[in-house]
Ligand SMILES: [Zn+2]
């Protein structure tokens with residue numbers, strides 16, 4: 317058990333703001349587990365994505381865990397959703413404080429216990445695309461496997477230690493799972509590898525190295541982190557040192573939204589980082605595309621041609637061999653907005669079409685694809701059913717005809733759900749663009765005036 321009792325334990329949403337978009341919805345149009353495969357024009361080119369990928373997903377499956385029938389599963393799921401939310405959400409210290417005030421609940425009934433252990437969705441077997449979510453690892457990293465299975469995930473992201481403090485006790489167990497390949501821990505938000513201050517740089521580096529070592533001890537191959545703001549050279553130097561001090565784990569740099577001085581919004585920046593790291597280490601460096609971040613940075617992932625060009629540019633500038641993982645998030649803010657606000661799949665400015673592109677891209681096979689979409693409704697707490705439905709929805713897009721009725725109906729339904737939020741965000745964005753335009757005009761005018769007097 318990884319002993320970090322005050323592990324924050326909640327999912328991540330990279331956004332700085334918690335938008336209140338409606339993401340409580342019914343995605344039952346998504347292919348349910350075990351439903352027959354669709355036949356479509358696109359299927360010929362993408363059907364291999366549906367084929368059995370490895371024995372490991374089979375080996376991991378617990379047949380007893382699946383609901384015996386849809387009705388029972390659904391009923392249990394709604395109960396389990398709220399229970400699970402309570403079990404993993406927030407800070408255990410906070411939970412303890414509350415416990416002191418609220419009288420202890422009566423013992424759980426057998427029925428309640430059964431409902432809690434019932435997964436919200438069974439894992440889909442035999443796919444070549446591995447979709448999951450960033451789940452809680454509260455009270456031990458091993459719990460992330462249970463939490464991922466609970467939502468039918470075939471990939472896992474987690475924090476390896478608390479996000480709120482620098483010192484954490486070591487992990488004492490290994491995952492012991494054969495699907496370790498699709499686990500993608502997320503680095504701490506506290507860590508900035510490129511920070512200039514010496515003491516802060518040491519603290520950040522030590523924490524980063526500690527995480528990499530935790531990965532190696534746990535047998536995890538990939539480790540995702542934000543390239544951090546500030547200097548590219550300092551970031552590359554710290555990364556090189558960490559690569560020298562470890563031997564198997566692959567640090568994976570996440571694409572960012574291009575805001576302010578953040579590194580990682582543009583492919584050229586990854587090229588520059590790689591250029592500063594000795595080639596001998598290049599096989600141990602990866603990149604993770606965050607769909608929301610890259611779209612916000614100004615890469616078109618929506619139109620099929622734009623998506624093709626996006627991947628071609630990635631290949632030309634960085635090299636597709638570096639691509640190791642994806643974060644699947646829709647964007648609450650418009651194209652090129654340089655804002656990091658995640659939306660639920662199909663409801664944001666990316667829309668379902670972008671995710672159809674992603675799920676039918678053979679070059680994304682066998683990589684962890686992780687949802688970081690919002691599941692917190694605020695008042696009602698976290699609804700893990702959102703991820704369970706989004707995983708099934710994404711899986712259902714494999715081989716689906718993007719021109720067919722089924723896709724169009726799904727696309728329209730989800731788009732309608734996010735309409736109000738998009739309208740609001742578009743207005744804010746337009747206002748910002750207008751203000752920026754005026755600011756530039758004013759500056760140019762002043763510059764012109766000064767030039768006249770000189
Ligand atoms: Zn991230």
Ligand SMILES: [Zn+2]
Nearest residue numbers: 330606643688
């Ligand atoms: Zn991300």
